[in-house]
Amino acid sequence: MTSTLAAGVTITELAPTTRIALRLADPATVPGLSLPTEVGARSADGSRTALCLGPDEWLIEAPEADRAAVLATLAGISAPHSAVEVSDREITYALEGPAVLDLLATGCPRDLARMPVGSGARTVFDTAQVVLTRETDDRFHLTVWRSFASHVRALLDLAQRELAAGL
The missing domain is CATH 3.30.70.1520 (Heterotetrameric sarcosine oxidase)
Structure with a gap:
């Protein structure tokens, strides 16, 4: 999807x-x-x-x-x-676009702007452990355990709607 x-x-x-x-x-x-x-x-x-x-x-x-x-x-x-x-065990989402850092900042405490392209880290999104890799300047892969995927996806979708609305 x-x-x-x-x-x-x-x-x-x-x-x-x-x-x-x-x-x-x-x-x-x-x-x-x-x-x-x-x-x-x-x-x-x-x-x-x-x-x-x-x-x-x-x-x-x-x-x-x-x-x-x-x-x-x-x-x-x-x-x-x-x-x-x-x-x-895991599902991976590709997150891509000019506001991807803003989207990830809604649930991730790391300063992802400092993450070099081609690197990755274990971190959290909201309360779920995830692995983030930075594929390009405006593209990340977020890998999350399947049991947390619907929670994380719902938060990403909500943050995406809020960003689109300019909130």
């Missing part, structure tokens, strides 16, 4: 992807996958991305068609680790 109002912000629910929550002490032990080591940094290898959420935590995303290949890569890790597929 996509919605756009006069405020110039489009909200689109994105197609499902393969998501893996990876915990690992040494990212260099993952064959064939480049993991960033700075918290908030994101690496891309074709259509696969890895976002460093903590000193030993990454969120790996890939198209559903790459699921088997990603799982095979992770199966090659010889060091102690945890790799949990969380694909069905």
Whole structure:
């Protein structure tokens, strides 16, 4: 579902992807996958991305068609680790437009204007934990657990209407 109002912000629910929550002490032990080591940094290898959420935590995303290949890569890790597929747990919204920072400011306490393009962070929107990635200057992806998605979407839609009305 996509919605756009006069405020110039489009909200689109994105197609499902393969998501893996990876915990690992040494990212260099993952064959064939480049993991960033700075918290908030994101690496891309074709259509696969890895976002460093903590000193030993990454969120790996890939198209559903790459699921088997990603799982095979992770199966090659010889060091102690945890790799949990969380694909069905989360929904991602693309938020795009000139007022996207204003839209996100209605529920997120972070100064997102300072977030560099290509980076990401775990944060909150209202009371729900989310992962935000900044795709371009005026485009973010907001990933939220499915159980909170309707709450977050309702708040985004309300904020979108308020921005369009100039409130």
